[in-house]
Amino acid sequence: MAINPSFADACHASAIALPTLFGAEITNIHASAVTNFSLSSSPSAAWTKSQFSNLDFCNVTISYTHPGQKDNVTVYVYLPPALQWNGRFATAGGGGWGAMMSGGMTSIPAIDAGFAVAETDAGVATDALTSADWALLSPGNPDINRLEIFASKALHDMAVIGKSVVGSFYGQSPAYSYWIGCSQGGRQGIMMAQRYPGDFDGILALAPAVNWGHFFPVMAWPHQRMYEEKAFPRACEFAALRDAAIEACDMLDGVQDGVISAPELCNFDPIGKINQPFFCKDTNSTLHFTTAATRIAQAAWTGPRGSDGKFLWYGYAMDADLSMITATTCKDAKSSNPANCTANPFSNAASCDDESVDCTAVPFPLSDSWFRHWVTADPELDTTSLSRDDFTSLIHQGIQHYDSIIGTRDPDLSAFQKHGGKLLTWHGITDQIIPFGGSTSYHDRVASLDPRVNDYFRLFLAPGTAHCLPGNGPFPYRALEDLIEWVERGVAPERLVAQRIEDLDAETGLLRHDVERAGDRGRPLCLYPKRQEYIGGDVGVMGSYRCVSP
Structure with a gap:
């Protein structure tokens, strides 16, 4: 397929202004057009659509360093053609010990949905299971600077770089900015609310790896x-x-x-x-x-x-x-x-x-x-x-050595609240990696400082949902849409809707037409601390449940 000339011209490093990043030095910028990209994935975190095809986007890759720290960080910004851009900027969070997910698991679904998307490697290896390749300067000497960059600094850098590239490419700033992540990506999102409260309008932080040293x-x-x-x-x-x-x-x-x-x-x-x-x-x-x-x-x-x-x-x-x-x-x-x-x-x-x-x-x-x-x-x-x-x-x-760096459990979200930010979290009860009690504990601690916590931070527990993935129960499938409604229209979700994965269409991520015609399908996920209670009728229908206080 031939590349649209105007798109190809815009997707060129010389056409994109270098971002200004305090405390850092840009070392390289590269841009290339990607066409007809396809991905076969699986439902995960914010996305239930799993089949992607014919995607075009501009891949802008920017490398930079923090002088004196001997690091090399790379940010990737993916820009759909102007006519396909929804006017929003989003990030794609990481998992495990990785600041970003490999294979486009979190970035491609967002591009497909029309977002301009950014992700960062935070200057570390992308192997999500271990930090062995980058943790130690030598035995006995952990690389604290690199951990700080991984834990928070690179996340803010990515937001600054991403928004700058979006503004340069489209000629206008994004109308709204969203963080989207699960696990490590959930922790990253909550870290942004804590330390950089003005970077994002909405944060979708799922199964967050907060309370790092505890869990x-x-x-x-x-x-x-x-x-x-x-x-x-x-x-x-x-x-x-x-x-x-x-x-x-x-x-x-x-x-x-x-x-x-x-x-x-x-x-x-x-x-x-x-x-x-x-x-x-x-x-x-x-x-x-x-x-x-x-x-x-x-x-x-x-x-x-x-x-x-x-x-x-x-x-x-x-x-x-x-x-x-x-x-x-x-x-x-x-x-x-x-x-x-x-x-x-x-x-x-x-x-x-x-x-x-x-x-x-x-x-x-x-x-x-x-x-x-x-x-x-x-x-x-x-x-x-x-x-x-x-x-x-x-x-x-x-906890003593690293809580202030990566613990991500500061309950004071007052600055985020003053910026008008909204933080939405769901956590699977059957999470096999991060116990859901850490999320309820964090929400409780925020609530102890501010009884009006639900004005800007809402938590939902998902029975039968595993770690960022579907489990034996229905899966929350429209949390991002609920966050957008909250941020852009002021409609706060009182409950999330969970659906059986087998009832969802892999091509759209939505209910199959034959299931949709069956009525108000799904199960409600209740606003914490309320929980779901069956009151009778078809167990696959929303109206057969109510949310009750424990």
């Missing part, structure tokens, strides 16, 4: 309990305990749908399952629940505790899939009994599914990098022999 160790907590118990249960045993919890608590909300929608009412005690039989799909046999597995599952659900039983942070919902953070492996994948091993989520090693195999834990990369590369700055840290006091001490050290 990161939660991902390592099940393995810590395995080391303490000196036991490494099979994956199928944890899956069976999850199934048992769902069976016990599914109907507490009045609907049997494989989702625990009222976790505060669920009193399932896994200890009562010890020695009871369960079917293990991995071994195609009937086994019996072990004391170790029930204790470890209970620990994952209740969250880490000190040796004195003191609460350290929130745990996971009982219906969350904890397979990644409870992964185990054979110590020797070439053992005499390799048939009893299967691939684990993070390597080509093997995971234990037979008591005859000598097993150990597979450290979860995100939290493992936190302990090794930041808290201790020791890549050789042995996490297999930590006492409970050692583990607790590492949590406190991480």
Whole structure:
């Protein structure tokens, strides 16, 4: 397909004014036209459309450095043709240890929706699972400057650069600016509300990784309990305990749908399952629940505790899939009994599914990098022999050293409120990476400073939604549209609508026509602290539910 001459002329570095960025020096600018771009993705975070095709946009790539810090940061700005631009600017947040998502997962859907979009690598590697490549200047010496750039500074730089490029390319500034992100991207958005309250009109911060130093160790907590118990249960045993919890608590909300929608009412005690039989799909046999597995599952659900039983942070919902953070492996994948091993989520090693195999834990990369590369700055840290006091001490050290840099839990959003900003968050109750209790805790702390918090910060909990992705329950599918309505028309959402993914059209992200004709389909997600309650009728219809106070 031939490139429109005017579009090609506009998409040229010489046609774009260099941004002015305080404290930084632009080192390079490049522009190239991208045509007929296609992407096959999956529903995630703010986007339920998953098939994209025939996209044209101008890719403006700007590199810069902060003199004296020996860094190199790159910002990417994607600009649809002028006739396709909706007049808005948006950012695409990152995930894990990455400041941006690879493969266009978050940027392409926004471009397709007509936004001018920016994302940044924050000057670090794009491997989202670890910070090993950039955390340490040398063993014992973490690169604090780089962490500060990653945590906040590069985000503001991106907003300044992005808006400047948009203004230069289109000849006018964006009418509205939005942050869109989940997980790390959610944390980034809330950081913008805290430190750069005038950069964005609306912030969609989903499943946010706030309370960084508090929740990161939660991902390592099940393995810590395995080391303490000196036991490494099979994956199928944890899956069976999850199934048992769902069976016990599914109907507490009045609907049997494989989702625990009222976790505060669920009193399932896994200890009562010890020695009871369960079917293990991995071994195609009937086994019996072990004391170790029930204790470890209970620990994952209740969250880490000190040796004195003191609460350290929130745990996971009982219906969350904890397979990644409870992964185990054979110590020797070439053992005499390799048939009893299967691939684990993070390597080509093997995971234990037979008591005859000598097993150990597979450290979860995100939290493992936190302990090794930041808290201790020791890549050789042995996490297999930590006492409970050692583990607790590492949590406190991480908070003491880095909370002011990347904790992102300052409850004072008064400046953001004065700028007229709106912050919208949903968090999946069955989030298997970031416990949803961190989001409710943060909202509670903001509310303790300002009882009118809902004027500018609204939180919704999503039963059955996993970490930034659909789970066993309906998925919130129009949160960005709700944020736009709030920012641009002053209509604050009282509830979000969640839909079953199978009822959505991959080409549009909207309800399929045959489902839409069936009436008011969907499930309401209630404004926190209210929760969803079934009142009767078709379980797939909005009117069959109401939002009630806990």
